[in-house]
Amino acid sequence: MNIPEYMLRIGKQARSAAKVLARSHTGIKNYALEAIAQQLEQQHDQLLTANAKDLEAGKAKGLEPALLDRLALNDSRIANMIDGLKQMIILADPIGEITDLNYRPSGIQVGKMRVPLGVVGIIYESRPNVTADAAGLCLKSGNATILRGGSEAINSNQAIARCIYAGLKVAELPSTVVQVIETTDRAAVYELLQMPKYVDVIIPRGGKGLIERISKEARIPIIKHLDGICHVYIDDEANFSKAIDVAYNAKTQRYGTCNTMETLLVAQSIAAQVLPPLANKYIEAGVELRGCTATREVLPNIKAATNEDWETEYLAAILSIRIVADLDEALDHIHQYSSQHTDSIITENWSRARRFLAEVDSSSVMVNTSTRFADGFEYGLGAEIGISTDKFHARGPVGLEGLTSQKYVVLGDGHIRK
Amino acid sequence: MNIPEYMLRIGKQARSAAKVLARSHTGIKNYALEAIAQQLEQQHDQLLTANAKDLEAGKAKGLEPALLDRLALNDSRIANMIDGLKQMIILADPIGEITDLNYRPSGIQVGKMRVPLGVVGIIYESRPNVTADAAGLCLKSGNATILRGGSEAINSNQAIARCIYAGLKVAELPSTVVQVIETTDRAAVYELLQMPKYVDVIIPRGGKGLIERISKEARIPIIKHLDGICHVYIDDEANFSKAIDVAYNAKTQRYGTCNTMETLLVAQSIAAQVLPPLANKYIEAGVELRGCTATREVLPNIKAATNEDWETEYLAAILSIRIVADLDEALDHIHQYSSQHTDSIITENWSRARRFLAEVDSSSVMVNTSTRFADGFEYGLGAEIGISTDKFHARGPVGLEGLTSQKYVVLGDGHIRK
Numbered sequence: 091m092n093i094p095e096y097m098l099r100i101g102k103q104a105r106s107a108a109k110v111l112a113r114s115h116t117g118i119k120n121y122a123l124e125a126i127a128q129q130l131e132q133q134h135d136q137l138l139t140a141n142a143k144d145l146e147a148g149k150a151k152g153l154e155p156a157l158l159d160r161l162a163l164n165d166s167r168i169a170n171m172i173d174g175l176k177q178m179i180i181l182a183d184p185i186g187e188i189t190d191l192n193y194r195p196s197g198i199q200v201g202k203m204r205v206p207l208g209v210v211g212i213i214y215e216s217r218p219n220v221t222a223d224a225a226g227l228c229l230k231s232g233n234a235t236i237l238r239g240g241s242e243a244i245n246s247n248q249a250i251a252r253c254i255y256a257g258l259k260v261a262e263l264p265s266t267v268v269q270v271i272e273t274t275d276r277a278a279v280y281e282l283l284q285m286p287k288y289v290d291v292i293i294p295r296g297g298k299g300l301i302e303r304i305s306k307e308a309r310i311p312i313i314k315h316l317d318g319i320c321h322v323y324i325d326d327e328a329n330f331s332k333a334i335d336v337a338y339n340a341k342t343q344r345y346g347t348c349n350t351m352e353t354l355l356v357a358q359s360i361a362a363q364v365l366p367p368l369a370n371k372y373i374e375a376g377v378e379l380r381g382c383t384a385t386r387e388v389l390p391n392i393k394a395a396t397n398e399d400w401e402t403e404y405l406a407a408i409l410s411i412r413i414v415a416d417l418d419e420a421l422d423h424i425h426q427y428s429s430q431h432t433d434s435i436i437t438e439n440w441s442r443a444r445r446f447l448a449e450v451d452s453s454s455v456m457v458n459t460s461t462r463f464a465d466g467f468e469y470g471l472g473a474e475i476g477i478s479t480d481k482f483h484a485r486g487p488v489g490l491e492g493l494t495s496q497k498y499v500v501l502g503d504g505h506i507r508k
Numbered sequence: 509m510n511i512p513e514y515m516l517r518i519g520k521q522a523r524s525a526a527k528v529l530a531r532s533h534t535g536i537k538n539y540a541l542e543a544i545a546q547q548l549e550q551q552h553d554q555l556l557t558a559n560a561k562d563l564e565a566g567k568a569k570g571l572e573p574a575l576l577d578r579l580a581l582n583d584s585r586i587a588n589m590i591d592g593l594k595q596m597i598i599l600a601d602p603i604g605e606i607t608d609l610n611y612r613p614s615g616i617q618v619g620k621m622r623v624p625l626g627v628v629g630i631i632y633e634s635r636p637n638v639t640a641d642a643a644g645l646c647l648k649s650g651n652a653t654i655l656r657g658g659s660e661a662i663n664s665n666q667a668i669a670r671c672i673y674a675g676l677k678v679a680e681l682p683s684t685v686v687q688v689i690e691t692t693d694r695a696a697v698y699e700l701l702q703m704p705k706y707v708d709v710i711i712p713r714g715g716k717g718l719i720e721r722i723s724k725e726a727r728i729p730i731i732k733h734l735d736g737i738c739h740v741y742i743d744d745e746a747n748f749s750k751a752i753d754v755a756y757n758a759k760t761q762r763y764g765t766c767n768t769m770e771t772l773l774v775a776q777s778i779a780a781q782v783l784p785p786l787a788n789k790y791i792e793a794g795v796e797l798r799g800c801t802a803t804r805e806v807l808p809n810i811k812a813a814t815n816e817d818w819e820t821e822y823l824a825a826i827l828s829i830r831i832v833a834d835l836d837e838a839l840d841h842i843h844q845y846s847s848q849h850t851d852s853i854i855t856e857n858w859s860r861a862r863r864f865l866a867e868v869d870s871s872s873v874m875v876n877t878s879t880r881f882a883d884g885f886e887y888g889l890g891a892e893i894g895i896s897t898d899k900f901h902a903r904g905p906v907g908l909e910g911l912t913s914q915k916y917v918v919l920g921d922g923h924i925r926k
Contacts, residue, residue: 504877
């Protein structure tokens, strides 16, 4: 296969399918989502057969159990894909929405109309469900999609792709509205990143290594999601019982997610009261604690935290703890070490809550709430294509709206500029 | 001067000034704008002296009259800069605005808070007034700014910079909130484009050559403004008198602006009625007309348009005219040749107006209105840092809001995720 030629064809087809999709009204898009869901139901057995091939090849290649688990499809995961598509049908169509339509002194009316970005490229790792989820979200938001999944999931992804193409056909949309790249050659990714003429945005979903590599190579805007080094600060005017509940939940509700707390900051004057009961709960849950010198005076049995700890996204049952003098010192620590993903303050003090909200420059800033809430579904976006740690275009959880842009609409009655 | 070291210092200073500015409330920012305006008034003579140096050097270098004109400061241009800053004081502060704060089923409240982008780099050509305008807009939107003007305006820009620094000092803000690069070495621009750690967005203002060069070199998001190949389509159900007024205004109100019409499309069945009186008006105004074969049957004395004409942003008293069968053919022409800046339909037909609004993918789409309205002031943005021909982040005229991002704020009362 000539990869540059193949990708150029994919790109051109996507651009022209995007034009058709942009003109397709809500009913057609919903019908396509419904038809794809139906195909996934009907081709349930073929999906499992294709997935079994990937799993077998993965085992033969010696993939780790965690990776094999992410790769695996089963009845409930297929049902989840189908459910996800059906939920997208219910979501309001963002495209065509006109807002802020106001009269200007000249007599013209000026407003903004929401439009698709155009062509979205998604590069992801082993989970095959992303193929259906991402295709559905892009379809609903009027964008053509080019999908490139992990090479270990190639058979599963192609089987899901066949369901998508068949569903699009039923809805009389071009099958090129969604294109799943058929080659596992890494050169295809490189080509995809070099086509600003045909691709409007790239969304990488995967580990930090993947995202950094893509950022370096891309000549196209990226919605990227790097680390989640999230903080909870327990202020000296916190309600202790709430503080303990939130700090416990933020670390232990799930360990491997980006919105999990990695560092706990505690105000000095209350550390001796709050930390011992909280530490007991963590230790009971199997969390390894690492503390600054002051923390280890309160909790003498824990390991010392080094500077490296403040900079680490553990994604594991490890928590670093630092005692700070006050809110100012907490803010200094957050400004220095936070990855600007999600940070939360626990306090009953109105003015400090207000300062924290204004001064912490993270994609989610919280008061008296677990960082684990930083999520598209919890925020009511209906679905999530990723979480952006950028400030440009989209920030935080990205739903349908993050896949759109706005154009100005100007209405007049023969108005001319004087 | 060691350029990489110098620019690195500029970048670091901007990043740390941005943190101070992000925390500064509306009153302080307005006070700084007022103080800068005052300094421009007080240093009026020094501004003219510095500008005279630039003009002299420019003449000696043999700069074209048009360029020298853009470079020149005089009483009214200085007054305009001062007025511009004063108008920014009146604009609502976008920073800190919280929207869409809603309760979720979990009990948390989720909303969005508007925040500055951080550090904005602006690269522009000869007009020195951009130094004050851009600094003011970035200041009001809470962004630190690094400004790099044209080398021919170096003395004028440094004189304006001194007013800005003095004004910032009066308001007790760091003078590094605005930094005007002191060297004309082109290597400084290159360095500026390589600092994603210290610069969040680059806004190039100038000709297509400048913008393409910057796009190629930048490792930072760009809000870019390429061509304005704008169209007016006169539908067969247009009100003829309005059509003639709008089409005349869209071409002749100013020739050199990006929102000026470059190609007029006319429905076949009415061409013989509309084109002759309109052509007379154009010819009287000194506009050179170039037409397709069908147009030249109606207007036999005009030049033939070539394919190149449809692709050209004349920025001059030249207009290409094409007769199309109907709306579909007009849309095809626009999809192929429009630079997606601004396009307008003239029609009294409701359904065609609605189709044009939905299907034309340009930053401004208009009905019965002159393309010349595509402008931040006309749209009520209060001020304009540029017009974006991108879809990502900001599209069309960019005012204060385009210089901001939004973070999620999440409010709870000890809420944890179940």
